[in-house]
Amino acid sequence: MSARRIRDSGAPLAFTFDGRAYEGREGDTLASALLANGVRVVGRSFKYHRPRGIHGAWSEEPNAILDVTIHGKTWPNVRATTQRLEAGMDLRSVNARPTAEGDRLGLLDRLSPFLPAGFYYKTFLWPDWHRFEPRIRAMAGLGRLDPAHEPPADSPAMNARCDVLVVGSGRSGLLAARDAARAGGSVIVVDDRFEPGGTMLHREADGAERAAVLAGDVEQAGARILSRTTAYGIYDHNLVCCWERRDGAPDRHWRIRPKRIVLATGAIERPLVFADNDRPGVMSAEAALYYLRRYGVLVGERIVLAVNNSRALGLADALREAGAAVTVADLREGASVDAVHGGKGVEAVTISGKRIEADCVLASGGYTPTVHLFCQAKGKLRYDEAIAAFVPGAPVDGISLAGAAAGDFGDYAIAPAWPNPGAKGRQWIDFQNDVTLKDVELAARENFRSVEHLKRYTTLGMATDQGKTSNMNGLAAMAAVTGRTIEHTGTTTYRPPFVPVPFTVVAGRRRGQLFNPVRRLALETQHRAAGGVFREYGGWLRPAFYGGGEADDEIRREARQARETVAIFDGSPLGKIEVFGPQAGAIVDYNSYNTISTLKPGRIRYGFMLTEGGVIYDDGVTVKLADDHYVVSCSSGHVAGVVARLEEWRQDRFDPAAVFVHNLTAHWATLTATGPRAKALVAALSLGVDLDDAALPHMAAAQGSFEGGAARVARVSFTGDRSYEISVPASKAPALWAAMNEAGRALDAVLMGSEALLLLRAEKGFIIAGKDTDGTSMPHDLGITGPRDKRQGEYVGKRSLFTENALRDNRQQFVGLVVADGGPALPTGAHVLDETGGKRRSAGYVTSSYESPAVGGPIALGLVEQGMSRMGEEVSLFHLGKARRAVIAQPCFFDREGSRIDA
Amino acid sequence: MQLFSCPFCGERDETEFTFCAEAGKTRPEPAAEVSADAWARYLHFDHNPKGATREVWLHATCGEFFLMERDTVSHAVSGSHSLRRPEA
Numbered sequence: 001m002s003a004r005r006i007r008d009s010g011a012p013l014a015f016t017f018d019g020r021a022y023e024g025r026e027g028d029t030l031a032s033a034l035l036a037n038g039v040r041v042v043g044r045s046f047k048y049h050r051p052r053g054i055h056g057a058w059s060e061e062p063n064a065i066l067d068v069t070i071h072g073k074t075w076p077n078v079r080a081t082t083q084r085l086e087a088g089m090d091l092r093s094v095n096a097r098p099t100a101e102g103d104r105l106g107l108l109d110r111l112s113p114f115l116p117a118g119f120y121y122k123t124f125l126w127p128d129w130h131r132f133e134p135r136i137r138a139m140a141g142l143g144r145l146d147p148a149h150e151p152p153a154d155s156p157a158m159n160a161r162c163d164v165l166v167v168g169s170g171r172s173g174l175l176a177a178r179d180a181a182r183a184g185g186s187v188i189v190v191d192d193r194f195e196p197g198g199t200m201l202h203r204e205a206d207g208a209e210r211a212a213v214l215a216g217d218v219e220q221a222g223a224r225i226l227s228r229t230t231a232y233g234i235y236d237h238n239l240v241c242c243w244e245r246r247d248g249a250p251d252r253h254w255r256i257r258p259k260r261i262v263l264a265t266g267a268i269e270r271p272l273v274f275a276d277n278d279r280p281g282v283m284s285a286e287a288a289l290y291y292l293r294r295y296g297v298l299v300g301e302r303i304v305l306a307v308n309n310s311r312a313l314g315l316a317d318a319l320r321e322a323g324a325a326v327t328v329a330d331l332r333e334g335a336s337v338d339a340v341h342g343g344k345g346v347e348a349v350t351i352s353g354k355r356i357e358a359d360c361v362l363a364s365g366g367y368t369p370t371v372h373l374f375c376q377a378k379g380k381l382r383y384d385e386a387i388a389a390f391v392p393g394a395p396v397d398g399i400s401l402a403g404a405a406a407g408d409f410g411d412y413a414i415a416p417a418w419p420n421p422g423a424k425g426r427q428w429i430d431f432q433n434d435v436t437l438k439d440v441e442l443a444a445r446e447n448f449r450s451v452e453h454l455k456r457y458t459t460l461g462m463a464t465d466q467g468k469t470s471n472m473n474g475l476a477a478m479a480a481v482t483g484r485t486i487e488h489t490g491t492t493t494y495r496p497p498f499v500p501v502p503f504t505v506v507a508g509r510r511r512g513q514l515f516n517p518v519r520r521l522a523l524e525t526q527h528r529a530a531g532g533v534f535r536e537y538g539g540w541l542r543p544a545f546y547g548g549g550e551a552d553d554e555i556r557r558e559a560r561q562a563r564e565t566v567a568i569f570d571g572s573p574l575g576k577i578e579v580f581g582p583q584a585g586a587i588v589d590y591n592s593y594n595t596i597s598t599l600k601p602g603r604i605r606y607g608f609m610l611t612e613g614g615v616i617y618d619d620g621v622t623v624k625l626a627d628d629h630y631v632v633s634c635s636s637g638h639v640a641g642v643v644a645r646l647e648e649w650r651q652d653r654f655d656p657a658a659v660f661v662h663n664l665t666a667h668w669a670t671l672t673a674t675g676p677r678a679k680a681l682v683a684a685l686s687l688g689v690d691l692d693d694a695a696l697p698h699m700a701a702a703q704g705s706f707e708g709g710a711a712r713v714a715r716v717s718f719t720g721d722r723s724y725e726i727s728v729p730a731s732k733a734p735a736l737w738a739a740m741n742e743a744g745r746a747l748d749a750v751l752m753g754s755e756a757l758l759l760l761r762a763e764k765g766f767i768i769a770g771k772d773t774d775g776t777s778m779p780h781d782l783g784i785t786g787p788r789d790k791r792q793g794e795y796v797g798k799r800s801l802f803t804e805n806a807l808r809d810n811r812q813q814f815v816g817l818v819v820a821d822g823g824p825a826l827p828t829g830a831h832v833l834d835e836t837g838g839k840r841r842s843a844g845y846v847t848s849s850y851e852s853p854a855v856g857g858p859i860a861l862g863l864v865e866q867g868m869s870r871m872g873e874e875v876s877l878f879h880l881g882k883a884r885r886a887v888i889a890q891p892c893f894f895d896r897e898g899s900r901i902d903a
Numbered sequence: 904m905q906l907f908s909c910p911f912c913g914e915r916d917e918t919e920f921t922f923c924a925e926a927g928k929t930r931p932e933p934a935a936e937v938s939a940d941a942w943a944r945y946l947h948f949d950h951n952p953k954g955a956t957r958e959v960w961l962h963a964t965c966g967e968f969f970l971m972e973r974d975t976v977s978h979a980v981s982g983s984h985s986l987r988r989p990e991a
Contacts, residue, residue, distance in 0.1 A: 235904050236905040239906075612945075612946060652986075655988075794932050798934040803942070804939065
């Protein structure tokens, strides 16, 4: 055994690691608990399955990544150094089977000569790579996701503003926060550790007490301290995003907008690069002091302390006091670490040619300021020879740095000990991604010399620790290999997040329905009571059909009965965009392909709205209620878009004081009666509207009343049958629904869902914009050429209808397709083939296809090149390997003469 | 996440805004007199400058179209102005 607990405190907590039972203490991290139990191998490395032990103290830890199961749920890739131990935790090493100690793939390390840098690029080559790629990938990697565990979407999102945000609550951060708060500013301090104090807590004899006093002063001055809160990213305009962990409550996500940011993020110790420096037992020196002072855990009995700087050298006395035998190898005085002996743990070390029995090597290659957030905010670095590290250069607006993060290390002396190219043995630079000094040399030989290329070619710094311990050694190695200075070699780009942040925290409650909320009908309860089966249509949750039978049977039943008696349909999501004012007619005309304003009040016109590119954006009807009052009834999925374009033209082209656009879609509920008995049903409602066809013909509207409120009755038909759309304020919808159902009983009325309506409209060849048209369809592709040929004045998209592309003679045109091979309905999306010249290519496709009860067989609509001049031609279709035959026909399959509209 | 300033509502999160067009673009009319080139420039071409730019944005929350001056490199917003005509 090597590491052990020398000072007990806190209640015992039972846990397991790789199936064996251990005991930790209240307050332990997973890492301190494992060390206290003498566990040396905590995982296997990403690529070579090398045994690895705990290296660091906090978020810089590269090795100790564990899958943690607690309360029956598994959380993958938890960093052992930053996670508090809880009783009953089951810890599993990653990338090791069955255990980290006895990993079966450990022998992969012997194959390392065949797994060089850029291995994937050199191996996964066409044409055979897919044969072995999955097996190789399975041998690498980290934790395993538990497919049964879907974490709850319960992370609250917090938004805050403040004058000063201090990141880091070590001494520098607390002092900055105290001064800012005393000066009267609103101050928030965030720090990812369990309590304020930073390195005071393990570096200073009475650090805990002094930190508590200082933190008390900060709070007394009015600042708020958020511990266990990681500022993981700085985004545009200095938005700082933070991830807060809480006991007994879900994590929280903070978006903080400070006027000024103080980064007091401290510094991270670098490893020394020597042969086999990744063996379990080789650790960060700073971490050893941290485990000793904070958790009473002594990391070894016979310790070699290899250092190149004064700060780490001071550790020797503390470790000796705790009972360890310490041998110091001061690299500044010419000492060298030549070899580490032992596979799954340090057994001996050769220092300056002399073998010393040891169970632990504490290595310190100096400290690097934690400048990640500064660099994310586009801050530039400069290399400071005095501390052999990159420090913040030119200031960034609104951001200042304090303490070690600014390169202020106080009394500190260092002699750089960078990697030594050509040195013997396997010298690790990036522990987590298994990158050695030889890999860096190979990358340089293969001309990947820029640090950004080095990173991507070798994966140095690309692991979940983002190279916190490895980047400086990596770029120093590249500088040495290429003969450049470290400053000239530069660093890779720093990007958020600083540590891995769970997606659940960023997403918060925006999952499922809250991610993309559906819009609900005022009558949803009534539809459900009537057996409605709901589906989403253009963002609205609507009844697709009613009844408990097979969907196709119910849909055909509804469609059949709608043609025979009368159907009641909830059309409430249909757009009801009201346009008022003296310029109402002008803007409605400009917005649409067809002129609307020439209608008499009380009349309705169908038409298209085009994009400026001339493509059909939407179709729908517009009601002219009065010269200065129109209702644009666009399709339900396009309401927001139509409102937006009307509003844009209103402000840009018209006088905003002379026209208003008001979206009342959700204010009105619309119920439709359609079918031969529709008139009788509406008559029974006593709406106070003259239903005589002379007074209310097809494409006319009338104002009536229902239950003391307004009712609009419009004769518009999407089925081809006589139809009445009755709109009442949404609050009256249940009463209207009840009245129509009551009136319908004697008429053998049927409730109709969206699917049957889609079928009925296809029988008539009525389009759904965006389904039967695509991003190229123009009105003349549907045979509607009147406005293009005759209309004077401007409208949206006009010029585009006369371009070379618009006038091409091989445009895809809207047609019907009749099955000619005796088969079932054509698959929607099937391609119509053009086989001229012996080559097959797509000349169009099926846009809608149904089995029609009224026609007694399949019907289909489609877009086909030159289709309107190819009526009667038989064509081949192709879909997912199957060939079909169909005849091009007029798109209307039912009641071509339109007699049913007044029947 | 940028902070944009609506001339009516003040500073708001960028997610409340929609880019509309570069400022100063005029729709060529009447259609019959507009060359194919001129129409294509109107439909498809933008200057997309590196640095200072003037753009029309929509503050979707209040529905107002306005002019914003900003820098496409530094993302600094230097001004936002109402596009409303002065009251007669």
